[in-house]
Amino acid sequence: MPTRDSFIARRLRPFGSSIFAETTRRALQHGAVNLAQGFPDFDGPDVAKRAAIAAIEAGHAQYARMIGVPHLNAAIAARWEADGKGTIDPEREVTVTSGCSEAIINALVGMLDPGDEVIVFEPFFDFYTAGAAMAGATCRFVALHPPRQPGQDAFWFDPAELEAAFTPRTRALILNTPHNPTGKVFTREELRLIADLCLRHDVVVISDEVYDRLILEPDRPHISIATLEGMRDRTITLNSLGKTFSLTGWKIGWAIAPPPLSAAVRAAHQFMTFSSATPLQHGAAAIIADPGDAPARTAALFRENRDLLAAALTRSGMTVFPSHSTYFLIADHTPLGLGSGADFITHLIERIGVAAICCTAFHHRAHLGEPLIRFAFCKRKDTMHEAIRRLEALKPAR
Numbered sequence: 001m002p003t004r005d006s007f008i009a010r011r012l013r014p015f016g017s018s019i020f021a022e023t024t025r026r027a028l029q030h031g032a033v034n035l036a037q038g039f040p041d042f043d044g045p046d047v048a049k050r051a052a053i054a055a056i057e058a059g060h061a062q063y064a065r066m067i068g069v070p071h072l073n074a075a076i077a078a079r080w081e082a083d084g085k086g087t088i089d090p091e092r093e094v095t096v097t098s099g100c101s102e103a104i105i106n107a108l109v110g111m112l113d114p115g116d117e118v119i120v121f122e123p124f125f126d127f128y129t130a131g132a133a134m135a136g137a138t139c140r141f142v143a144l145h146p147p148r149q150p151g152q153d154a155f156w157f158d159p160a161e162l163e164a165a166f167t168p169r170t171r172a173l174i175l176n177t178p179h180n181p182t183g184k185v186f187t188r189e190e191l192r193l194i195a196d197l198c199l200r201h202d203v204v205v206i207s208d209e210v211y212d213r214l215i216l217e218p219d220r221p222h223i224s225i226a227t228l229e230g231m232r233d234r235t236i237t238l239n240s241l242g243k244t245f246s247l248t249g250w251k252i253g254w255a256i257a258p259p260p261l262s263a264a265v266r267a268a269h270q271f272m273t274f275s276s277a278t279p280l281q282h283g284a285a286a287i288i289a290d291p292g293d294a295p296a297r298t299a300a301l302f303r304e305n306r307d308l309l310a311a312a313l314t315r316s317g318m319t320v321f322p323s324h325s326t327y328f329l330i331a332d333h334t335p336l337g338l339g340s341g342a343d344f345i346t347h348l349i350e351r352i353g354v355a356a357i358c359c360t361a362f363h364h365r366a367h368l369g370e371p372l373i374r375f376a377f378c379k380r381k382d383t384m385h386e387a388i389r390r391l392e393a394l395k396p397a398r
């Protein structure tokens with residue numbers, strides 16, 4: 001028998017196993033409504049499905065081109081242009097990947113060397129830190145704080161803390177707007193501040209924009225940092241099909257970047273997966289070229305769900321923070337006095353019958369996430385109504 005305690009590489013040991021899989025397992029075990037993992041429980045658009053089925057029937061069964069099926073690259077570039085973000089070359093500046101997840105890993109592994117540093121806002125999507133670890137890079141964290149001061153209605157960061165995170169070793173900053181798990185949409189002023197620091201320190205921005213179509217407040221428009229003056233040449237913008245079109249299982253994503261940065265993404269992509277499922281790329285091209293009102297209808301459903309959920313959690317005694325986008329909201333459980341974040345989740349799953357995630361899972365400094373619980377509201381109306389009916393039993397401890 002081998003003598004090692006663990007065959008997991010040292011750089012990946014700190015990450016353990018995914019909290020999402022574990023919570024989903026507990027939700028199933030206790031018959032809880034799963035508001036923990038962020039996947040919709042309704043089907044994607046017919047346009048996408050029909051095009052994917054047609055591609056299978058037409059025999060598109062072999063490896064796709066490494067950088068993406070040509071008309072998918074073209075559709076992604078055309079959407080970027082139609083959104084008023086400028087013209088990009090679909091062949092040299094768009095790379096199709098297996099979900100945004102792979103694009104994140106490609107950007108980090110393709111660009112960073114061991115010892116490089118990357119700045120990450122916390123709470124964060126867990127792929128960022130795991131991807132940095134795979135690259136041998138070190139993360140420096142900047143906190144997004146819950147809105148506590150008068151006049152603040154969104155999670156905020158301290159510009160001085162951000163500035164202090166830059167060192168001579170900083171190569172990249174990961175931005176996620178709209179932001180999981182807070183529902184924050186970074187403002188133009190915040191983006192300008194981030195952009196100016198990155199310009200001054202010669203740092204590349206990896207901008208994860210998978211929730212860009214799920215804007216729930218018209219006065220909080222999504223802005224791509226790549227469109228700010230000086231930023232086009234130093235930004236890798238990531239996106240995917242999953243959130244916008246309720247097709248998370250298709251795992252089709254992409255990276256948009258100027259040719260030198262696309263070269264770094266492709267250097268990793270060619271050995272990570274080489275290419276993504278061919279028929280699904282055909283389906284993706286069809287829906288990106290012709291989305292109709294699918295994103296707007298989904299956003300309208302999520303807006304109603306958010307309001308119902310926020311009201312139910314407020315009635316329970318939790319402090320609910322505003323969510324302006326994505327399909328997540330965060331609430332503070334501590335007013336209920338039900339113990340630690342982990343205790344609260346156990347109570348919620350086992351006694352109330354609803355699953356959610358404690359935000360320690362999204363923080364490097366776990367104490368910052370301890371009071372905060374993330375709920376997903378990307379569900380059908382009937383699922384949400386059942387969750388809300390159960391949440392009526394959630395009360396402060398006596």
Ligand SMILES: Cc1ncc(COP(=O)(O)O)c(C=O)c1O
Pocket residue numbers: 038098099100101102125176180208210239240241242248251252253
């Ligand atoms: C911020 C963020 N980025 C990326 C992803 C993963 O995207 P995909 O499913 O396209 O791999 C998620 C999924 O939860 C996410 O929340």
